[in-house]
Amino acid sequence: xxxxxWGSEKRARRRREISAKIAQMPxxxxxxxxxxxxxxxxxxxxxxxxxxxTEKMGQIIDPTDPAELYHLNNEVLGLEGNPMALHGVxxxxxxxxxxxxxxxxxxxxxxxxxxxxxxxxxTELGHGTNLQNLETTATYxxxxxxxxxxxxxxxxxxxxxxxxxxxxxxxxxxAHMIIKAKNYGPHPFMxxxxxxxTHEPLPGITIGDIGPxxxxxxxxxxxxxxxxxxxxxxxxLMRHTKVEADGTYIKPPHAKINYSAMVHVRAYMLTGQAxxxxxxxxxxxxxxSVRRQGQIDKSQPEVKVLEYQTQQHRLFPxxxxxxxxxxxxxxxxxxxxHVLKEMKSGNVSLMADLHALTSGLKSVVTYQTGEGIxxxxxxxxxxxxxxxxxxxxxxxxxxxxxxxxxxxxxMLLQLARYLVKSAALVKSGQSSKLGPLVAYLGVKSEPTxxxxxxxxxxxxxxxxxxxxxxxxxxxxxxxxxxxxMEKGEKREIAWNKCSVELxxxxxxxxxxxxxxxxxxxxxxxxxxxIKEALTDLLHLHVNYELLDIAxxxxxxxxxxxxxxxxxxxxxxLYLGKIRPNAVSLLDSWEFSDIELRSVLGRRDGNVYxxxxxxxxxxxxxxxxxxxxVTQYLKPMMEKARL
Ligand SMILES: CCC/C=C/C(=O)SCCNC(=O)CCNC(=O)[C@H](O)C(C)(C)COP(=O)([O-])OP(=O)([O-])OC[C@H]1O[C@@H](n2cnc3c(N)ncnc32)[C@H](O)[C@@H]1OP(=O)([O-])[O-]
Ligand SMILES: Cc1cc2nc3c(=O)[nH]c(=O)nc-3n(C[C@H](O)[C@H](O)[C@H](O)COP(=O)(O)OP(=O)(O)OC[C@H]3O[C@@H](n4cnc5c(N)ncnc54)[C@H](O)[C@@H]3O)c2cc1C
Numbered sequence: 001x002x003x004x005x006w007g008s009e010k011r012a013r014r015r016r017e018i019s020a021k022i023a024q025m026p027x028x029x030x031x032x033x034x035x036x037x038x039x040x041x042x043x044x045x046x047x048x049x050x051x052x053x054t055e056k057m058g059q060i061i062d063p064t065d066p067a068e069l070y071h072l073n074n075e076v077l078g079l080e081g082n083p084m085a086l087h088g089v090x091x092x093x094x095x096x097x098x099x100x101x102x103x104x105x106x107x108x109x110x111x112x113x114x115x116x117x118x119x120x121x122x123t124e125l126g127h128g129t130n131l132q133n134l135e136t137t138a139t140y141x142x143x144x145x146x147x148x149x150x151x152x153x154x155x156x157x158x159x160x161x162x163x164x165x166x167x168x169x170x171x172x173x174x175a176h177m178i179i180k181a182k183n184y185g186p187h188p189f190m191x192x193x194x195x196x197x198t199h200e201p202l203p204g205i206t207i208g209d210i211g212p213x214x215x216x217x218x219x220x221x222x223x224x225x226x227x228x229x230x231x232x233x234x235x236x237l238m239r240h241t242k243v244e245a246d247g248t249y250i251k252p253p254h255a256k257i258n259y260s261a262m263v264h265v266r267a268y269m270l271t272g273q274a275x276x277x278x279x280x281x282x283x284x285x286x287x288x289s290v291r292r293q294g295q296i297d298k299s300q301p302e303v304k305v306l307e308y309q310t311q312q313h314r315l316f317p318x319x320x321x322x323x324x325x326x327x328x329x330x331x332x333x334x335x336x337x338h339v340l341k342e343m344k345s346g347n348v349s350l351m352a353d354l355h356a357l358t359s360g361l362k363s364v365v366t367y368q369t370g371e372g373i374x375x376x377x378x379x380x381x382x383x384x385x386x387x388x389x390x391x392x393x394x395x396x397x398x399x400x401x402x403x404x405x406x407x408x409x410x411m412l413l414q415l416a417r418y419l420v421k422s423a424a425l426v427k428s429g430q431s432s433k434l435g436p437l438v439a440y441l442g443v444k445s446e447p448t449x450x451x452x453x454x455x456x457x458x459x460x461x462x463x464x465x466x467x468x469x470x471x472x473x474x475x476x477x478x479x480x481x482x483x484x485m486e487k488g489e490k491r492e493i494a495w496n497k498c499s500v501e502l503x504x505x506x507x508x509x510x511x512x513x514x515x516x517x518x519x520x521x522x523x524x525x526x527x528x529x530i531k532e533a534l535t536d537l538l539h540l541h542v543n544y545e546l547l548d549i550a551x552x553x554x555x556x557x558x559x560x561x562x563x564x565x566x567x568x569x570x571x572x573l574y575l576g577k578i579r580p581n582a583v584s585l586l587d588s589w590e591f592s593d594i595e596l597r598s599v600l601g602r603r604d605g606n607v608y609x610x611x612x613x614x615x616x617x618x619x620x621x622x623x624x625x626x627x628x629v630t631q632y633l634k635p636m637m638e639k640a641r642l
Contacts, residue, residue: 001588035387060233081219083167094261098237126155138175149226158224165209165222169194204229215396257609267336267359270329282586283601284376318372320541328517356418360510363408366401416502423478464481477501
């Protein structure tokens with residue numbers, strides 16, 4: 001199963017080998033539980049481990065393999081981030097995709113050797129979503145052949161970029177490029193921020209940390225201001241766009257090609273989210289098979305809480321989602337790598353499809369991951385609320401994904417643009433022009449679903465039901481939009497008035513893609529036992545998801561009330577079938593105890609003894625009487641006694 005999850009037997013084996021090596025290297029372990037550390041201590045601890053990793057990485061992993069690097073980071077540095085998180089996630093990808101060969105030769109080897117640390121500075125205090133209204137300017141000075149970066153007002157301060165505040169000395173900075181008083185819109189520039197020897201900010205740069213956040217507190221998200229700060233013309237990233245010495249602008253082959261670093265993260269973050277969901281579920285499911293509370297049969301001893309149907313219903317559909325996200329994420333990364341290769345050689349024809357797909361997936365996956373993790377926390381009762389479970393930290397980090405790389409509602413609306421264009425093709429009888437991801441919009445569906453009549457259809461009837469629902473909602477939302485415009489509404493006003501319906505269509509389309517990716521993967525599996533276990537999970541997935549969106553299929557009679565009962569019964573049937581496999585389905589992800597950082601989720605199940613040990617190690621328990629008591633509470637009580 002691990003081979004299915006991680007992509008191959010070799011990958012699964014390598015993960016195990018890496019975890020085993022790390023287990024033997026105490027210098028790479030947390031020196032004490034992270035929840036007992038202050039933010040400053042965590043940042044120190046993370047930097048300490050990061051520098052050891054830089055020295056010893058070659059002994060543990062193949063540093064050129066991103067999957068091995070990702071696993072190493074998760075184990076050693078953990079999910080709360082590290083001082084170089086953005087360096088690998090965005091700085092290097094931005095240089096790789098947007099810098100010319102010459103620029104790459106100059107900067108990439110230094111970045112890869114970790115001679116310099118970089119980040120991606122785009123978002124500002126006043127604008128994150130609406131990139132067209134960013135306010136930082138890069139004005140070309142023809143006389144010196146330099147760009148002058150400037151922050152005209154407080155809202156133009158860069159705000160949020162990870163590791164910008166304290167760790168990075170370089171950044172890819174996005175600024176509006178102005179040449180001879182003409183604004184060419186946002187473009188990426190390579191900018192040195194700090195002196196390479198002293199790490200002091202360079203003159204003209206104001207920089208710092210934005211303070212503590214809901215989670216991710218090891219990352220020094222930062223602010224950055226420029227006071228007429230000069231950089232050479234050749235620091236504009238020039239793979240696709242060029243500015244010649246005389247100020248001539250050569251435009252890129254696609255207007256949004258400079259957004260590729262964002263698409264990179266959107267494509268890669270899906271499996272990252274799946275891992276966080278599976279981690280939280282691993283903790284909750286293991287604990288649920290240790291925790292005993294109450295009896296189902298009064299004549300029997302107390303049961304493991306995992307025996308309760310409500311507990312299974314809370315956890316198992318999310319197990320199915322974690323697998324579904326991992327499989328859909330793997331497909332998306334493959335597509336991204338293909339489009340990137342094409343893009344580098346000038347073929348931009350697939351960019352719109354990739355942008356639409358990743359916009360929808362990023363939104364649905366992060367939202368459902370957050371939901372699943374929070375349910376996992378609640379499923380652990382009181383101990384779930386303790387930081388000893390570590391689930392709240394996983395939640396805080398995962399939920400950040402709903403906001404970064406494009407706020408979810410905004411990104412769903414990006415997919416909706418693509419869906420509405422596709423709907424227009426269907427309406428004008430040009431369905432043959434539809435791309436493969438939306439071809440179903442042009443296919444006439446049956447009058448009613450056959451899911452209960454052809455139950456062994458290999459999920460075809462389920463896929464058809466999801467397609468029907470998604471198609472109907474897309475065409476309905478598009479009709480609403482076109483209808484308003486026909487009545488004379490301006491395009492933008494009409495769009496806003498339909499946006500809730502449009503986002504519903506985007507979600508349904510994305511959920512269909514996720515179901516299809518799951519079906520595709522299960523169909524590929526040769527090993528009978530693995531296929532059987534995943535088929536059960538897929539049964540639960542399609543029935544649970546369908547129940548969740550049933551209103552869309554009930555309103556036009558595609559599903560009947562009796563079919564809904566059938567779907568519900570299937571959910572209950574598969575909860576029971578999955579129960580014996582539940583812990584294994586999560587143990588198959590092979591997270592080590594070091595990586596999970598959870599007392600509740602320990603592999604050996606020795607929860608209570610270790611919870612007590614953990615609590616005793618709290619700094620508050622170093623003394624029996626705290627100074628808050630001697631200084632304030634004791635005098636107060638004494639005064640009251642007089
Ligand atoms: C570890 C955590 C690290 C986190 C890091 C960060 O958060 S970093 C910061 C992350 N920050 C964010 O994520 C910010 C989120 N905001 C954005 O990404 C953009 O502002 C936007 C995409 C929402 C709109 O952009 P806009 O106002 O420029 O565009 P528009 O709406 O006017 O649409 C015009 C056309 O362009 C198309 N198109 C757009 N993008 C792409 C693409 N990548 N490819 C291809 N096409 C694309 C679009 O489909 C439309 O096509 P149509 O329908 O006309 O044929
Ligand atoms: C943990 C974290 C890490 C980050 N890392 C980085 C980084 O490394 N580099 C970087 O540059 N940035 C980074 N960011 C910033 C991030 O990319 C932005 O916060 C994000 O893109 C959302 O933009 P915003 O903050 O402007 O939200 P806003 O756009 O202000 O969103 C507020 C509300 O307005 C709604 N809204 C906005 N526009 C529209 C619209 N057109 N239609 C409908 N509704 C709309 C949104 O849906 C939301 O409900 C990070 C953010 C976080 C939380």
